[in-house]
Amino acid sequence: MRAAVLSAAPSPEPDRDCPLCPRLHDFIAAWRKREPGWFNAPVPTFLPPEGESSVRLLIVGLAPGLRGANRTGRPFTGDYAGDLLYGTLIAQGLARGEFKARPDDGLELVGTAITNAVRCVPPDNKPVGAEIATCRTFLKPTIARFANLRAILTLGSIAHQSTVRALGGRVAALPFRHGGRQEAGGITLFSSYHCSRYNTNTGVLTEDMFVNVFREIAAFLQS
Ligand code: URA
Numbered sequence: 001m002r003a004a005v006l007s008a009a010p011s012p013e014p015d016r017d018c019p020l021c022p023r024l025h026d027f028i029a030a031w032r033k034r035e036p037g038w039f040n041a042p043v044p045t046f047l048p049p050e051g052e053s054s055v056r057l058l059i060v061g062l063a064p065g066l067r068g069a070n071r072t073g074r075p076f077t078g079d080y081a082g083d084l085l086y087g088t089l090i091a092q093g094l095a096r097g098e099f100k101a102r103p104d105d106g107l108e109l110v111g112t113a114i115t116n117a118v119r120c121v122p123p124d125n126k127p128v129g130a131e132i133a134t135c136r137t138f139l140k141p142t143i144a145r146f147a148n149l150r151a152i153l154t155l156g157s158i159a160h161q162s163t164v165r166a167l168g169g170r171v172a173a174l175p176f177r178h179g180g181r182q183e184a185g186g187i188t189l190f191s192s193y194h195c196s197r198y199n200t201n202t203g204v205l206t207e208d209m210f211v212n213v214f215r216e217i218a219a220f221l222q223s
Helices: 002-007 022-034 080-091 129-144 157-166 197-201 207-222
Strands: 057-061 112-116 151-155 180-184 187-192
Touching: 057 129, 057 157, 080 197, 080 207, 129 157, 151 157, 151 207, 157 180, 157 187, 187 207
Parallel strands: 057 112, 057 151, 151 187
Antiparallel strands: 180 187
């Protein structure tokens, strides 16, 4: 009986063959055939070596990029978005080492964890509403696993909205805006435009804008 209760606890990580979103499951299955050397599975949360009790900041991205995290198995690793994100984390003391866009580059997070609102790579980088809602099954326990969490940074409006819902908030009351800082479920929620190549190429997000968000977070964490 006790074992049954324990096994019913929601897991923060999907199974490698998670079947909950048939479209994403089939997409990954097709890429496993095409690129058997790639990771091709739900991408797990990237944790610091000091463990989950050291995590005070959680960063929530959108979903693995096809040739980025879906290929390498580590969030934001292997595509442009990671260059800006990890470079900024290192500069703000939230990561140490060198980012070489490979999961074995030795880069370590400091007091920070990185996850995605949707764990499986979606076709055209676009998860549908039902997939975002279904994957909150994992986002909620991911937030809950960090006993000392003080802040969440969401990258882009989809990650923001799913995180607000995961925290039990109302999206209408806590709208997304770049540079936003709001309180939700006992957590301070920061938000930024996503650090995608598209956003930086079009000038929606400049490096300075991104760095400023992290400066504010670093100051908040030190307060
Ligand atoms: N890679 C990720 O892991 N997440 C994103 O949101 C973008 C790229």
